[in-house]
Amino acid sequence: MENILKQDYKLDQTKFLNQVHVFAPATVANMICGYDILGFAVNEPGDEVILRKTEELGITILNITGDDGKLPLDPFKNTVSHSAWKLFCDLGLDESFGLSVELHKKMPIGSGLGSSAASTVAGVFALNELLGKPLSKDQLLPYCMEGERLACGSAHADNVAPSLFGGITLIPSHEPLIVRSLPVPEELYVALIYPKVDVPTKEARRLIKNNVPLEKAVKQWGNIASLIAAIYEKDYDEIGRSMQDEVIEPHRSLLIPYFDEMKKIALENNALTFGISGSGPTVMALTKSEQIAETIVSEIEEFLNEKSIEYFSYVSKINQQGPYLKK
Template identity: 45%
Template structure:
């Protein structure tokens, strides 16, 4: 077995408008870096954190909790040391906690000669998400571990499916430097929806999955519509409506809230379209006085990957 591993733990976009808690996709140009090592001292230890103020206590750190869940199932008392180099800001809506959780379990599994399949790693990473938000959702950790687009068909029992990813899909993401915690954004969601809206949303989920497999970009665009969550959460994000209108006007297939926000995603066909949309969105936020980051990325079809030291 290898003794140490340096990895890239990717950012992700969850929900994809129509698929609250069940759909997500993996980004390629933004993510954390982690170094995971086997140790002669039993137990999980967080040894270094750079780029964010996060707890070193294992039971308070999502990477630590996820790793402990894996080792409990593995059944052997071994030692793991974790270094975290955060490049995804907490509360950004592009899977900061998921990157740490998924990256940790993927790397530990690799160091142990892969006793678990990628799908079997998902429940371990979900324990990290539960610590972060109070809800063990899989729509970020699944694409981080499997790559591409993923669908959580069921949570009980857990059934996650990797979907087809057309090569021409690119994502533009703007992250306003305001924090919208997942727990806070969930508090604005209603517990009940009308049958009419549910039917509308189900149709969009099916349409998006069909569009991905048939590489029908217009169908993908028509399906990126959220009639349930977005109307409630969008009010928490400055200039959301303006960004969405501008992105669609300039060729985006669809535009919506990334995860729980405040990041906004726009899905495009082709890298050049994604860059043009980024330029237009930048102009909007330049007038707000709010600091922001913009990312343009192809869809990462592989998920977590090993980095050369």
């Protein structure tokens, strides 16, 4: 694989650390109407990576927790070590010392919350911190996208960009790669409910139609444009009205049990909007207050209990920081 960095970097080894512990946030990709181009980060859940320098050359994964044994310990098959090692080699350090990785999953795998993205971002960000922060987040982003390529076959940025930069991100182009950070209306909260059913990302992507009727496409373009304007204007009602999807949701929602019933509960309890987080099965409701978000979670939890469906739930503001060092 070619070197992603466009120049050589003189690294100050006196700034290198021996160990760092990093948290990276989960994300809500697509924001319903913005398939593959919009996403935002949340305060919880997220993943944690502990990265250490070692005298032995190469990279090893010492331990993974919270994955129920699903993730590979082979460092070249795991998104965290794969992406961090790519950056490490591109910086010319692979003959200087080695790295060891611990990954602690704090969210469900395959949940539609950007699980692989959070792990990858945590690993790449951790390496940059370990090396004294020689690179900007803009320079780290392509390495995070390489983790997505390994995880699902496509180097998309709608999860890794918000996890890395925090806040709400718009990715209008991948070639060239362009990421825009959008303002975050301060009263926005998100209610997240993950019903414990399996919806693999690759399978969910296969349901998407290659051809979209022009009428639906025009409506979708209008919704995206209106959503971005409403975000800048802090128009909460218009944010909710704009986040509607007739292109992706009708197909993916079929994989999520009781999607329509959960949507009805959320809207009846004053959600601004309701839809699928990423490829699902996590669903999300945007609200204008924490209390409304808590009420929606409580009502949907009661419904899922009646249907004997296990779940995880979270209420969060939009994370505007991205990854950070844990003490």
